[in-house]
Amino acid sequence: MLAAASLSTGLREYAQARVSFGGSQQLALSVEEGADVDVIVTADQRTMDGLAAHGRVERPAVVASNTLAIAVAPGNPKGVRGLADLARPDVVVVLAHPSVPAGKYAADVLGRAGVQVHPKSLELDVESAVQKVVLGEADAAIVYATDARARAVGDVAIPSAQNIVTRYVAAVVKTSSHRAAARRYVARLPARLRAAGFSAPDASSDTG
Amino acid sequence: MALTRLLDVDVEVQAGSLDLRASLQADAGDVVALVGPNGSGKSTLLRAVAAQRPGEVGLVFQDRLLFPHLNALDNVAFGLRRAGLGKSEARGQAQGWLDDVGVGHVAGLRPHALSGGQAQRVALARALARRPAVLLLDEPFAGVDVSAVADVRHAVRTVAAAPNRVCVLVTHQPVDVLALATKVVVLEAGRVVQAGSVADVRNRPRSAWSARMAGVNLLAGQAESGGLRVGAVVVAAVAAAATAGLDGRAAFAVFHPRAVTLSAERPLTSARNAWPGQVADVDMEGDRARVRWVGPVELVAEVTPGAVAEMGLRPGLPVWASVKATEIDLYPA
Amino acid sequence: MREGRVSATTAGAGVWVLAAGALVLIGLPLAGLLMRAPWSTLLHDVTAPSALQALRLSLACSLGALALCLVLGVPLAWVLARSSVPGLGLVRAVVLVPMVLPPVVGGAALLFAFGRRGVLPLRLPFTTAGAVVAEAFVALPFLVLATEAGLLGLDRRYEEAARVLGAGPWSRFVHVTLPQVAPAVAAGAALSWARALGEFGATITFAGNLPGRTQTLPLAVYVALQTDRDAALALSVLLLAVSVAVIAGLRGRWTWR
Known part of the structure; x- marks a missing residue:
């Protein structure tokens, strides 16, 4: 199984499946190239649509939703209170690269808030962006709310008016040799992710 | 004529099985043949003398050790450059030394392109370039083609006996001793067993090895x-x-x-x-x-x-x- | 040399088969890359401003890393080859660590050393200098290994000859040791430069990924792979062409024999 990096907090413990985490685009590429995979879970609809259009996967289903938050260094030394603070020159900000869903969402959120940020780095997946904050190299990063909460970093909520609801989409890969089992696995994913702190598939930004 | 003592050294070296404790004395104009069996410490003695006075002693190593990355001219100019001479001045003098020993025409060649005899004379020129008061030659005719030995011997003879210089020559050939040397020092197992004039050592050898060399x-x-x-x-x-x-x-x-x-x-x-x-x-x-x-x-x-x-x-x-x-x-x- | 060639051509068929296997292992993926490369749009893709920017940055960083490797690595190799300080075996093992360490771990280690909260906070992360350091970190062992081997193969009596001719320690190193070990240094430099040029993991972890500052060609390839696969393949071909051209150009030079 391949899963978006941001799902690692929710799926790590499920030993029944061997899970590889990565940037959604990277996962999609693996499936395109015929990697031996049963299930793929992407962090956005668009990537999955691409796979579906190429006939690589069965019908996709939304399995969970998430929102964005600002992960800040432990103790929030730079006093980040909201998106506007990310434009301050003394705050080192990293984002995920716009080519991965988290980066695209972050850009959307910043655009909607009208905040101009000069990130120091565009990390290749959202996990790396969180890592930079955990290690103290960055003061803040816009990441999934589940990541910001789960890791030992501070998290600053983004008001729902500026926030965005992201949806995780799962699908069974057509080349899978265990498609029945894979389908059952996908069917159980919403409850599991819910238990791990993700929002329900149909949640609006208010519940985030 | 008052003799000027140009060489007066005591050497002690422990290297592997060799326990070398020897002293060498020579006066201006002397050509000393340093002889002895293999492994008696002759080369070690020369190298130790050279090491005691870097830059002041000219040494031609047994296998010459011309720098492979420099041509003959720059090999000879090397010591002059280290003595502070400018590049063109050093090269000019180096060319003169090469001419003196008869290999001026190979100035532009790298060592690997030289014959044994040419390389030996380039090494000689390199050792002479800084006008050392002490010139040390370690088996200057070893590795030289039979046909070229005469040329090299001529070059050595030309430079060896100089009024203001001491030349110490390691050799195995009695003929070299007779043709070139004024004094002989016999080294056996790291000790000087005899030192004296050529006639002395020939007529009154003091070790089995010197007797064999004297025949x-x-x-x-x-x-x-x-x-x-x-x-x-x-x-x-x-x-x-x-x-x-x-x-x-x-x-x-x-x-x-x-x-x-x-x-x-x-x-x-x-x-x-x-x-x-x-x-x-x-x-x-x-x-x-x-x-x-x-x-x-x-x-x-x-x-x-x-x-x-x-x-x-x-x-x-x-x-x-x-x-x-x-x-x-x-x-x- | 000639004897070596003769024995190689007369070696058993097994040797040829295995050699061909090695060539397939390296050559087939390369051929695959070239076959999939979008040749019609290649020129357009590799001359795109973002591609040229990444190429320029890659060349600058890899050459910077190479310079750093030479300045620090040659003296280190000299110490390893020539000194008899106790614990040298351990030092030699430590020098090799970047070769076996996963580059991402190397990048994290660099953060612990030179990051904001590092032992020696140099403010290198997210800077071009940081990318240079990350590349030098993974490339250094290649230079040190090759140079040390070269130094061990030298006849030290040439240095004695230089000393007799009045050359001091520094002069001996510069005028005698270095020119003679130059072929080994050049071989090591080519290896470490190539390693630096292709560096990915340590760079992304330590220096991040920002176009024009830390996004070197391998990082640009990775990013492009997520959005525009043809562009990614084009950039890969560019990276390949540059490295092959330089290494092929270096071969055969730097020898005095």
């Missing part, structure tokens, strides 16, 4: 009236003047192989030194034959090839050897 028989023993006790026999020597006052002291007896007579029967001559023994080895050298003989003493006899044929000399043949007492020189050890 003479040397017996070591204890002086008694009228001779030298060597093991069970007394070798009679007439040089009475020499024996006077030597009684009981360690001494050497030396005689030329030509002074040895071999005969099938006990000789009837007046020779007082006549011993039975046998031929150990026969070595033909042109118009002469050298016969190694073992009896109460060991010696070499020089006979004609005719005599070898006539007597049927071959290893194991029992023969008598006799030496006239008048042919034996006796001197204190």
